[in-house]
Every structure is written in C-alpha cells, then in structure tokens.
Amino acid sequence: MNGCLRFAVPLMNFFKIWLVVFVFGFFVSAAFAEEEVLEAEVEDITLCNAQEDIYFSCPLSGGKIVSVCALGNTNPNSGYVQYRYGVPEKIELVYPQSKIPPKGRFYVVNASEGSVSLNIIKFYNGKYTYLVSQAYRSFLTVLKSGELAVRKSCERGGYSVINRMALKGIESLPKSAEDFK
Incomplete structure (x- = not known):
C-alpha cells in the first residue's frame, strides 16, 4: 500500500499542474484571439467605398x-x-x-x-x-x-x-x- 501512495501523490500533482496550465492556456489564447479580432477591425477601417x-x-x-x-x-x-x-x-x-x-x-x-x-x-x-x-x-x-x-x-x-x-x-x-x- 505504501508503494501505491508513492506513485499516487506525484500523479495527483501532475494532474493539478496540467489542469492549471490548461486553464491558464485557455484564458490566454482567448485574450489573444479577442485582441487579434480588434486589431483586424482597426486595420480594415478605411474611408474608401467597397467598389473603390x-x-x-x-x-x-x-x-x-x-x-x-x-x-x-x-x-x-x-x-x-x-x-x-x-x-x-x-x-x-x-x-x-x-x-x-x-x-x-x-x-x-x-x-x-x-x-x-x-x-x-x-x-x-x-x-x-x-x-x-x-x-x-x-x-x-x-x-x-x-x-x-x-x-x-x-x-x-x-x-x-x-x-x-x-x-x-x-x-x-x-x-x-x-x-x-
């Protein structure tokens, strides 16, 4: 039983770290995606008409x-x-x-x-x-x-x-x- 616990604790820590990285990555990528959309909107603003x-x-x-x-x-x-x-x-x-x-x-x-x-x-x-x-x-x-x-x-x-x-x-x-x- 003591041997199983030795592997279970590092495995639980691994999953905690993975979860934190996953959640952090999700929010960071969402923030960058929103920033890219805003930049694209700014970049495409022009005073020219569509046919010009x-x-x-x-x-x-x-x-x-x-x-x-x-x-x-x-x-x-x-x-x-x-x-x-x-x-x-x-x-x-x-x-x-x-x-x-x-x-x-x-x-x-x-x-x-x-x-x-x-x-x-x-x-x-x-x-x-x-x-x-x-x-x-x-x-x-x-x-x-x-x-x-x-x-x-x-x-x-x-x-x-x-x-x-x-x-x-x-x-x-x-x-x-x-x-x-």
Missing part, C-alpha cells in the same frame, strides 16, 4: 483616418482618385471634391535613398501640400507654404503601403526637398 481601389489608408494617432481611394484609374487620364480625411461618420476633407482623373492633381514620388525605401502620394491644395508616405513607418505630412504644419504616424493598418496600382494610375514626379520635410 484602396491606394493607401491608415488610422492615425488621434482617431482620424487618411485614405486615398480610386476607381477606374488605369492611367493618369482615366477614372478618379480622391484623398479623404476624417472618420467614416464625418469625412472632414475630400480632395478633389468631384470624381475626376488625377492628371495634374496627384503625383507619385519614389523618394528612396540607399537602402531606405520611401514612396509618396502627394497633391497640392492652395498653399498646402499633402503627402501620404510609406516608409518603415507610414505617415501623413501636411506642409503649409512649404513648412511643416502636421505630421501624424499611421497606427497599425492593413493598407498603409502604397498600392502598386497607384504607380500606374498616377503620374510620377522626381523627388524634391519637400518630400523630406
């Missing part, structure tokens, strides 16, 4: 979203491209207001240098220059009369990389000093 191509979109610090949306844009003279800024319930800025081809309005810049990759979609609106940039970290930059007015980094976002279709649909410009402000 998403050239760029990301949530910014502060809760706003910046999106560059297009439809039927296979070259600079076709379809349209629009910049949108705000939240889905209240878009604060749409450029241009009408859905017209991007020629002379939007530009793509490959501002890469050395091993640093930097792609930009930019446009001019009065004395403001807007740049959505994809680098190691994507961001929105707004220049006023050539001086930095706003720079906001993108939070995690599934569309914070400039879509390759933008390279075909928007005319390109060479890099300039304003691309690095």
Whole structure:
C-alpha cells in the first residue's frame, strides 16, 4: 500500500499542474484571439467605398483616418482618385471634391535613398501640400507654404503601403526637398 501512495501523490500533482496550465492556456489564447479580432477591425477601417481601389489608408494617432481611394484609374487620364480625411461618420476633407482623373492633381514620388525605401502620394491644395508616405513607418505630412504644419504616424493598418496600382494610375514626379520635410 505504501508503494501505491508513492506513485499516487506525484500523479495527483501532475494532474493539478496540467489542469492549471490548461486553464491558464485557455484564458490566454482567448485574450489573444479577442485582441487579434480588434486589431483586424482597426486595420480594415478605411474611408474608401467597397467598389473603390484602396491606394493607401491608415488610422492615425488621434482617431482620424487618411485614405486615398480610386476607381477606374488605369492611367493618369482615366477614372478618379480622391484623398479623404476624417472618420467614416464625418469625412472632414475630400480632395478633389468631384470624381475626376488625377492628371495634374496627384503625383507619385519614389523618394528612396540607399537602402531606405520611401514612396509618396502627394497633391497640392492652395498653399498646402499633402503627402501620404510609406516608409518603415507610414505617415501623413501636411506642409503649409512649404513648412511643416502636421505630421501624424499611421497606427497599425492593413493598407498603409502604397498600392502598386497607384504607380500606374498616377503620374510620377522626381523627388524634391519637400518630400523630406
């Protein structure tokens, strides 16, 4: 009888430890699954409509979203491209207001240098220059009369990389000093 007890106690301890690990693992995996769902919901928020191509979109610090949306844009003279800024319930800025081809309005810049990759979609609106940039970290930059007015980094976002279709649909410009402000 004493020999059976010697094996029963370690076996009971093993089952207790296994139960604790199992319960802990269940709650931790459930927490991570919920976090992944929340991240996926944040990553998929865009100001583009379902039928539009998403050239760029990301949530910014502060809760706003910046999106560059297009439809039927296979070259600079076709379809349209629009910049949108705000939240889905209240878009604060749409450029241009009408859905017209991007020629002379939007530009793509490959501002890469050395091993640093930097792609930009930019446009001019009065004395403001807007740049959505994809680098190691994507961001929105707004220049006023050539001086930095706003720079906001993108939070995690599934569309914070400039879509390759933008390279075909928007005319390109060479890099300039304003691309690095």
